[in-house]
Amino acid sequence: MPPTPGLQMRLLSSDELEVVAETRIKEAAEQNLKAEFRNYVDSPLQARVQHFYELNHKFQTHEFATEAKARYSKLDKKKMSIMEAIEFLNEIVDDSDPDVDNAQIFHLVQTGESLRRMFPGEEYDWLHLVGFIHDLGKVLAHPKVFNEPQWAVVGDTHPVGCAFSDSCVFPQFFKANPDSEDPRYNTKFGIYQEGVGLNNVHFSWGHDEYLYQVCVGNKCTLPQEALYVIRFHSFYPWHNKGAYDHLCNDQDRAMLKWVKAFQAHDLYSKLPEEVKVEELGDRDCRWCDRAQPGNPLSVDWQH
Numbered sequence: 459m460p461p462t463p464g465l466q467m468r469l470l471s472s473d474e475l476e477v478v479a480e481t482r483i484k485e486a487a488e489q490n491l492k493a494e495f496r497n498y499v500d501s502p503l504q505a506r507v508q509h510f511y512e513l514n515h516k517f518q519t520h521e522f523a524t525e526a527k528a529r530y531s532k533l534d535k536k537k538m539s540i541m542e543a544i545e546f547l548n549e550i551v552d553d554s555d556p557d558v559d560n561a562q563i564f565h566l567v568q569t570g571e572s573l574r575r576m577f578p579g580e581e582y583d584w585l586h587l588v589g590f591i592h593d594l595g596k597v598l599a600h601p602k603v604f605n606e607p608q609w610a611v612v613g614d615t616h617p618v619g620c621a622f623s624d625s626c627v628f629p630q631f632f633k634a635n636p637d638s639e640d641p642r643y644n645t646k647f648g649i650y651q652e653g654v655g656l657n658n659v660h661f662s663w664g665h666d667e668y669l670y671q672v673c674v675g676n677k678c679t680l681p682q683e684a685l686y687v688i689r690f691h692s693f694y695p696w697h698n699k700g701a702y703d704h705l706c707n708d709q710d711r712a713m714l715k716w717v718k719a720f721q722a723h724d725l726y727s728k729l730p731e732e733v734k735v736e737e738l739g740d741r742d743c744r745w746c747d748r749a750q751p752g753n754p755l756s757v758d759w760q761h
Contacts, residue, residue, distance in 0.1 A: 527660070653705070
């Protein structure tokens with residue numbers, strides 16, 4: 459796709475991508491933050507997070523995920539702007555997150571700012587924008603919008619239609635998922651072939667896939683690298699543990715470095731400081747305006 463006029467889209471080299479990830483990880487280590495993130499053993503939010511994954515792993519079946527994807531991909535019931543969706547996120551706390559207990563708006567701003575600090579030039583506007591909008595699909599959980607249960611919206615994602623990996627968090631909870639006993643779905647490849655490519659794999663339904671469908675359905679002109687980040691940033695078993703490589707093709711492996719680089723800022727930018735949505739600056743709005751200049755960014759969202 460050609461870039462949208464007004465949104466600068468310089469792509470990063472492999473060396474620059476390594477800098478993105480390694481610098482942020484080093485900063486986190488220096489601040490003693492790494493050990494505090496993704497603690498699924500004894501975090502202060504352990505009971506809430508564990509209950510979330512108990513529900514998520516039980517109910518995210520191949521049938522549920524594919525039906526939800528088909529239904530929400532129609533994008534035919536609701537219109538809202540990106541900034542309106544962001545305001546809804548000011549009232550959502552992610553039950554799957556063991557790290558912070560803040561409304562999601564804080565995380566969007568912190569991720570965008572973390573990326574902007576490392577790459578401040580306007581030629582990286584597209585990267586800043588992805589940081590700012592990557593979790594907008596969580597609007598699915600807002601009671602005034604779609605009112606979906608959080609187990610169907612947030613949390614790490616994983617393929618459905620094949621065996622669940624022990625690299626997923628709380629893998630013991632998959633025992634309650636009927637797909638784990640279904641011979642169609644409980645083998646290494648399940649319904650897929652080796653190297654089928656992640657674009658041809660069904661995933662547990664949630665905010666990643668939803669926002670990806672919103673972007674594609676609205677003919678978003680962000681580069682392919684940005685769409686991969688949006689679609690797979692919660693696929694931790696893959697980009698963090700190396701699982702499910704047998705389903706990947708060469709394109710997925712080439713894109714993996716982008717997802718890893720982004721995740722260094724998505725994860726390690728989480729801080730307790732709050733952000734007031736009414737104080738979002740001109741820069742935050744400019745990131746969105748440059749995506750579709752002259753357009754109020756009203757997009758179709760399924761309701």
